[in-house]
Amino acid sequence: MKREILSEPDAQALTVGKLARLAEVSADTVRFYEKEGLVAPARKSAAGYRLYEKDAVRRLRFIKHAQACGFSLAEVRELLTLRGSGTACCTDVKSVAVHKKLLIEAKIRTLQTMSRALSELIARCDGGLLPLDACAILAALEAAEPHRRATEEMPTP
Amino acid sequence: MIRVEIFSTQGCDKCAQAREALKAVAEGLEAVRWREVDILAELDYAVELGVLSPPAIAIDGVLVFPSLPAPERLRVELTRRLEARAKLGSAP
Numbered sequence: 256m257k258r259e260i261l262s263e264p265d266a267q268a269l270t271v272g273k274l275a276r277l278a279e280v281s282a283d284t285v286r287f288y289e290k291e292g293l294v295a296p297a298r299k300s301a302a303g304y305r306l307y308e309k310d311a312v313r314r315l316r317f318i319k320h321a322q323a324c325g326f327s328l329a330e331v332r333e334l335l336t337l338r339g340s341g342t343a344c345c346t347d348v349k350s351v352a353v354h355k356k357l358l359i360e361a362k363i364r365t366l367q368t369m370s371r372a373l374s375e376l377i378a379r380c381d382g383g384l385l386p387l388d389a390c391a392i393l394a395a396l397e398a399a400e401p402h403r404r405a406t407e408e409m410p411t412p
Numbered sequence: 413m414i415r416v417e418i419f420s421t422q423g424c425d426k427c428a429q430a431r432e433a434l435k436a437v438a439e440g441l442e443a444v445r446w447r448e449v450d451i452l453a454e455l456d457y458a459v460e461l462g463v464l465s466p467p468a469i470a471i472d473g474v475l476v477f478p479s480l481p482a483p484e485r486l487r488v489e490l491t492r493r494l495e496a497r498a499k500l501g502s503a504p
Contacts, residue, residue: 349423350421350466354464354465357451357465358464360459
């Protein structure tokens with residue numbers, strides 16, 4: 256992004272602090288996004304302060320919202336590129352969203368499987384104040400170990 | 413019958429062009445059934461098969477092409493499967 260150095264103060268330009276307040280993020284967050292290449296100052300003041308355009312507020316809100324929807328910074332960057340591209344269309348954005356939804360749904364199913372496995376382990380426990388070597392959960396986890404080792408030690412063909 | 417399923421979303425023009433070329437390949441072969449799956453309408457099925465980055469193609473309920481292949485690659489894959497089935501069928 257092209258930067259200019261201004262000798263005159265610019266009433267429209269936003270400093271890091273002002274931008275952070277308007278976008279409801281911390282100044283550190285603005286610096287972090289800048290380091291990640293998601294936002295950039297339009298120019299610098301004569302004193303060397305970074306100055307941002309008003310559109311940076313919308314950009315920061317967009318980034319925050321996208322992150323809240325589960326998009327990674329790389330995906331946010333892709334969405335921002337699509338947002339600023341003259342040739343992209345809504346189906347491009349939709350495909351990014353569909354891809355993200357599929358990843359989330361796959362993750363949900365993995366977590367559900369893990370949750371079911373934990374339920375089975377928890378169901379084995381009678382509670383009470385038995386010593387640890389009588390713990391059914393630890394015993395079940397240990398029981399899985401020899402099988403895993405046996406698989407690992409199998410000779411490769 | 414070999415079942416070919418293409419997973420995509422409605423309204424994607426880029427997908428539509430590639431889809432037509434692949435559909436022509438599938439429909440040009442005997443004993444191949446072509447089905448278009450709208451991912452959002454059959455999300456559970458798409459996730460179950462491991463579709464992560466549409467468009468993608470599954471054959472007989474298994475994700476074989478996580479991204480769309482060239483029509484020739486699909487033709488080769490389907491022909492190979494049909495020949496393997498024919499061999500199995502003629503085996504004593």
